[in-house]
Amino acid sequence: MKIINRLTLRCLQLNKRRTLVTVIGVILSVTMLGAVSIGLTSFTDLMRRHTITSTGEWHVRYEGVNKKQIDAIRQDFNTRELLLSEDLGFSPLKGSQNEYKPYLFLSGLSQSALEKLPIHLLEGRLPQNENEVVISSHIKTNGGVDYQVGDVLDLHLGKRVWTDEEVEFGKNGLDNTTLFQIDEETGNIKERLESIREKQVTVVGICERTGLEDYSAPGYRIFSLLDEETLSGYSSASAWVISRYVSNGLYQSAEELGNELGVHEMDFNDTLLEYYGVTDNPYLRTMLLSVVTAVLTIIVIGSVSLIYNAFSISVSERSRWLGMVASVGATRSQKRSSVLFEGILIGAVSIPFGLLFAFIGMEITFWCISPMFGNVFGIEEPLQAAVSWETVLLTVGMTALTIWLSTRAPARRASRISPIDAIRQTKDVRIKPRQVRTAKLTRRLLGFEGDLALKNLKRNKKRYRTTVFSIALSVILFISVSSLMSYAQTSITLRMGEYSYDLQLNGNCLLSDAESKNGLLSFYGRAAAMNGIQESAVTYSTSIDLLVPAELMPEAAVDAGIADKSGQGRYLVTLYAMEDAALERAARAAGVSPEAFRDTASLPVLVVNAADGWTAENKRYTGKALDLRGGDRLKVSRYDEQGNESIVCELTAAGELSECPFGTSRMREAINAFTVITSVDVLEALAVKAAPDSAVSCDMVIKSSDPNTLAEELQAVIEEEELPVYLHNAYADYQEEQQTKTIYAVFLYGFVCLISLICAANIFNTVSTGVALRRREVAMLRSVGMTKKQFHKMLRLETLLYGLKGMLYGLPAAVLVSWVLYQAFRSGFEFPFALPWREILLAVIAAFAVVGVTMLYAGNRLKRDGIIDTLRQENI
Amino acid sequence: MEILRVEQLSKIYGTGENQVVALDSVSFSVQRGEFVAITGPSGSGKSTLLHILGGVDTPTSGRVMIDGTDIYSLNENNLAVFRRRHIGLIYQFYNLIPVLNVEENINLPLLLDGRKEDPAYFKEIVRSLGLGDRLKYLPNQLSGGQQQRVSIGRALINRPALILADEPTGNLDSKNSGEIMQLLRHSNETYNQTLIVITHDEKIALQAGRIISIEDGRIARDEVVHR
Numbered sequence A: 001m002k003i004i005n006r007l008t009l010r011c012l013q014l015n016k017r018r019t020l021v022t023v024i025g026v027i028l029s030v031t032m033l034g035a036v037s038i039g040l041t042s043f044t045d046l047m048r049r050h051t052i053t054s055t056g057e058w059h060v061r062y063e064g065v066n067k068k069q070i071d072a073i074r075q076d077f078n079t080r081e082l083l084l085s086e087d088l089g090f091s092p093l094k095g096s097q098n099e100y101k102p103y104l105f106l107s108g109l110s111q112s113a114l115e116k117l118p119i120h121l122l123e124g125r126l127p128q129n130e131n132e133v134v135i136s137s138h139i140k141t142n143g144g145v146d147y148q149v150g151d152v153l154d155l156h157l158g159k160r161v162w163t164d165e166e167v168e169f170g171k172n173g174l175d176n177t178t179l180f181q182i183d184e185e186t187g188n189i190k191e192r193l194e195s196i197r198e199k200q201v202t203v204v205g206i207c208e209r210t211g212l213e214d215y216s217a218p219g220y221r222i223f224s225l226l227d228e229e230t231l232s233g234y235s236s237a238s239a240w241v242i243s244r245y246v247s248n249g250l251y252q253s254a255e256e257l258g259n260e261l262g263v264h265e266m267d268f269n270d271t272l273l274e275y276y277g278v279t280d281n282p283y284l285r286t287m288l289l290s291v292v293t294a295v296l297t298i299i300v301i302g303s304v305s306l307i308y309n310a311f312s313i314s315v316s317e318r319s320r321w322l323g324m325v326a327s328v329g330a331t332r333s334q335k336r337s338s339v340l341f342e343g344i345l346i347g348a349v350s351i352p353f354g355l356l357f358a359f360i361g362m363e364i365t366f367w368c369i370s371p372m373f374g375n376v377f378g379i380e381e382p383l384q385a386a387v388s389w390e391t392v393l394l395t396v397g398m399t400a401l402t403i404w405l406s407t408r409a410p411a412r413r414a415s416r417i418s419p420i421d422a423i424r425q426t427k428d429v430r431i432k433p434r435q436v437r438t439a440k441l442t443r444r445l446l447g448f449e450g451d452l453a454l455k456n457l458k459r460n461k462k463r464y465r466t467t468v469f470s471i472a473l474s475v476i477l478f479i480s481v482s483s484l485m486s487y488a489q490t491s492i493t494l495r496m497g498e499y500s501y502d503l504q505l506n507g508n509c510l511l512s513d514a515e516s517k518n519g520l521l522s523f524y525g526r527a528a529a530m531n532g533i534q535e536s537a538v539t540y541s542t543s544i545d546l547l548v549p550a551e552l553m554p555e556a557a558v559d560a561g562i563a564d565k566s567g568q569g570r571y572l573v574t575l576y577a578m579e580d581a582a583l584e585r586a587a588r589a590a591g592v593s594p595e596a597f598r599d600t601a602s603l604p605v606l607v608v609n610a611a612d613g614w615t616a617e618n619k620r621y622t623g624k625a626l627d628l629r630g631g632d633r634l635k636v637s638r639y640d641e642q643g644n645e646s647i648v649c650e651l652t653a654a655g656e657l658s659e660c661p662f663g664t665s666r667m668r669e670a671i672n673a674f675t676v677i678t679s680v681d682v683l684e685a686l687a688v689k690a691a692p693d694s695a696v697s698c699d700m701v702i703k704s705s706d707p708n709t710l711a712e713e714l715q716a717v718i719e720e721e722e723l724p725v726y727l728h729n730a731y732a733d734y735q736e737e738q739q740t741k742t743i744y745a746v747f748l749y750g751f752v753c754l755i756s757l758i759c760a761a762n763i764f765n766t767v768s769t770g771v772a773l774r775r776r777e778v779a780m781l782r783s784v785g786m787t788k789k790q791f792h793k794m795l796r797l798e799t800l801l802y803g804l805k806g807m808l809y810g811l812p813a814a815v816l817v818s819w820v821l822y823q824a825f826r827s828g829f830e831f832p833f834a835l836p837w838r839e840i841l842l843a844v845i846a847a848f849a850v851v852g853v854t855m856l857y858a859g860n861r862l863k864r865d866g867i868i869d870t871l872r873q874e875n876i
Numbered sequence B: 001m002e003i004l005r006v007e008q009l010s011k012i013y014g015t016g017e018n019q020v021v022a023l024d025s026v027s028f029s030v031q032r033g034e035f036v037a038i039t040g041p042s043g044s045g046k047s048t049l050l051h052i053l054g055g056v057d058t059p060t061s062g063r064v065m066i067d068g069t070d071i072y073s074l075n076e077n078n079l080a081v082f083r084r085r086h087i088g089l090i091y092q093f094y095n096l097i098p099v100l101n102v103e104e105n106i107n108l109p110l111l112l113d114g115r116k117e118d119p120a121y122f123k124e125i126v127r128s129l130g131l132g133d134r135l136k137y138l139p140n141q142l143s144g145g146q147q148q149r150v151s152i153g154r155a156l157i158n159r160p161a162l163i164l165a166d167e168p169t170g171n172l173d174s175k176n177s178g179e180i181m182q183l184l185r186h187s188n189e190t191y192n193q194t195l196i197v198i199t200h201d202e203k204i205a206l207q208a209g210r211i212i213s214i215e216d217g218r219i220a221r222d223e224v225v226h227r
Helices: A003-014 A016-055 A067-075 A111-116 A250-261 A270-274 A282-327 A332-377 A389-416 A419-424 A440-459 A461-497 A514-528 A555-559 A580-590 A594-598 A680-690 A707-720 A730-772 A775-783 A788-826 A837-864 A867-875 B046-053 B076-086 B102-113 B119-129 B144-156 B174-190 B202-207
Strands: A060-065 A079-092 A103-109 A121-124 A132-136 A152-162 A191-207 A219-225 A237-243 A266-268 A503-510 A533-549 A568-578 A604-608 A611-614 A620-623 A633-639 A645-657 A673-679 A695-704 A725-729 B002-013 B020-031 B035-039 B061-066 B087-090 B162-166 B194-198 B210-215 B218-224
Touching: A003 A016, A003 A282, A003 A332, A016 A270, A016 A282, A016 A332, A016 A389, A016 A730, A060 A067, A060 A250, A067 A079, A067 A237, A067 A250, A079 A111, A079 A191, A103 A111, A103 A152, A103 A191, A111 A219, A111 A237, A250 A266, A282 A332, A282 A389, A282 A461, A282 A730, A332 A389, A332 A730, A440 A461, A440 A788, A461 A730, A461 A788, A461 A837, A503 A514, A503 A707, A503 A730, A514 A533, A514 A695, A514 A707, A533 A680, A568 A580, A568 A680, A580 A594, A580 A604, A580 A645, A580 A673, A594 A673, A594 A680, A633 A680, A645 A680, A673 A680, A695 A707, A707 A725, A707 A730, A725 A730, A730 A837, A775 A788, A775 A867, A788 A837, A788 B076, B002 B046, B002 B194, B020 B046, B020 B061, B020 B194, B020 B218, B035 B046, B035 B202, B046 B061, B046 B162, B046 B194, B076 B087, B076 B102, B087 B144, B102 B119, B102 B144, B119 B144, B119 B174, B144 B162, B144 B174, B162 B174, B174 B194, B174 B202
Parallel strands: A103 A219, A132 A191, A568 A673, A604 A645, B035 B194, B035 B210, B087 B162, B162 B194
Antiparallel strands: A060 A237, A060 A266, A079 A103, A079 A152, A079 A237, A121 A191, A132 A219, A152 A191, A503 A695, A503 A725, A533 A568, A533 A633, A533 A695, A604 A673, A611 A620, A633 A645, B002 B020, B002 B061, B210 B218
């Protein structure tokens, strides 16, 4: 080893503590870079697996190939594996319930194709010869034909032919893409099958519906094993290629091969190729690249500003021996290489650990969020940490870049250190009187120790700035992310707060149609008796228009211009009819006798008297919808089919409620909208007068102890009985929102924690070095009589001042960022601006703690020194 | 009147074979207002002696009584306070605080003690040190001689009974040396302060009233200078 490198190594060994902190800092940034690239690789890997599950594992498909062409494709250098398929013909599917899917479509697949194409067995096994088939479960669920494993099918294979022109369809009549031809008007079928041959096959397995056919395809695919020797010669075979090298040249090289062989019909598995970063869409590639580049750049900039500092300190500590080696003839480049060598050493130690931690970290993170992730994004495949050599290369490359950028300036400074600098022992930073000037007030407020503390901070601007920047950065990031999470939670709560229920069953019926109404009610009755129901309510609801006189409107509504020239305003009203027990509760809450709602002549209603929205002056209004005086009459308006408006009847406001009872809701963000509640009798009476034949929603809302299980059970009943009911699982929505939030929280907080750790390492490095460099001064202060207490007071005040300065920049910036985030979130929902006080407190305490602990540590090291030893040592 | 009494003072570094005896049972006493020069070859233990007298190093055994106080019976805190009130220490390498200006460096013991300066006395010191126009300068803007004068100012500001100087002129040219010694003698004579100076310089030693020679950690000679 060169002497200069040996010296560097020894210097690092001597300063074990500082070297360790630098190594930790670099490890942290490698971990972050590694986490990003492993994250990227893992998500890509997940999406590849997900795509392979639905489209199969292949990259290019050549269609309509013959034996000779197949052999040529197999010989191509870029073909890693070749899958073969041949379409053998359509056969009528007897008893198909889907009039657009009247066929079975038989394809033969080679052994490898059966394995690599997306055929996922539900029962049975894959075919082992050409007379065995695997069929899709779709035939039963969509076509309504129930074949079992073991059934023998007589296939009358044929090709599709237009009846009017006697011309076969594309692909020699084996086109399974063109819709089944039925004349929309007459209902006549415009195609037939022309027989090819008869074939008897046995069903040996049932698979999930494959992604290989369109939903509109006329034939349900079934698959047998293809014997390559018996290719029918119809040129209806396809060659599916798994490429050896998946790169951007794939599209071109595949097309060139196709042209060369005379195969002109080919297809690419675009979705899968996209996840290899291969796409013929340059825009998409640019976007992908720029997002990744942006994230990596942020991390590199953050890391550089921090690691740079570590090397700077190292160089200024080493300046004396650098000067000495310069005096015996070390050249500039030798001095510079000393710093670069340090960078290489530190990188060599840190990178493996960083990569390891990144992998372990991502593995744990994915393990935790994988179930949620699958649920939120609808992906069944587990999320696993994946590492490719590109990942490692990218991380190592970025780290090398980070270290190189960090060492550049210190290395240049090292190269300029001259022998005379070392002999004179001049510090690399000279202090000017202005720089350490403090206000008189400082001494009065904080005492002499405080004044000295402030001067100590000010003496080295760079160190001071780095520390303050690190504190501020961590505080800003932590508080911003906390705000983001808190606003996200508020908006989720607000949005979901509209649902006072877990599940809602949505049905429509005509009040006059007793059969459909009773059908729904009987289902709701059964639902109400199911396990886990805590509360339920059945409501009928409809929308009506009311004309409200201006004197009943609150000022805000008048201001908003709701009333027209005639002194009336149109209100959009949701009318709920509730069953007796629920209505009785609501009536009692409003102080009205439930008996009142038997009077169908005056059409009594309870008004949920609440509205919110914006006035004309763009002022927020939250308050009453109407200024009711008791017993007010509300006109119901209706447009007839000619578009003429008339008053059909009047409702009586029998009482008012301030909140919606369970099962009802009100419209938000509209001053001229409210909700009224009444009895089923009144609704029926109203319907007769207002809209005799219009449908109403008949809904049931449920609160349950186990909403998801109940939802599954209800859904099963709905599907089995083919009920015209839609199930809305509000609880699952809520859960999904929460999980989405958690996933973001994991990544955001993970990022913030790592950045904060780097900042902490940086603060530790800077502050402790700052104190250590003052050893001699401290010894001097002690020799002229500074007591231990005074020394500690000075350090405490330095901590306090660092912290305060960090907060001075950090807190306002954090509040500002929070405000911006708040503005983004409140566009959907109105909620007051609030700051996450608990997290702010935590951030402040943590920042002071990091600086404080460092000071304590550095101070304690100094205290152990003897005064004279220190003074003497530094003099020699 | 006795200001300083040293009894059986020993300082031993290391143990076993590596043991070095820096001071070997040294005893002597000094009267108030005396000017004592301590001489001796390098490594004889004279600096160690001075540091122990100044309360910044600890003896292995023996006692140091200053003005009736056994300073090593004080705890660390009280010793620090004792130092800033009763002892003025001057080092060869000045050891000023780089972030404090001349005025603050001189007043350091007072500032640490939380006391106000006596403006008349401060003015007098500054005038006699010739630093009147340098009060707002930082140490790194001063020459070596000026820095040493600041450190003398710092040692004098408390009117200590005992001033200890460790080769105060070792780093200075002969003109500056002369001036510094004159300053020290002046305060010794004017304020009746006791002055103990370590020196290699015979001319300086001969200015003292008494010369103590140390060799191998023992007092080899203790003689009064007859003028």
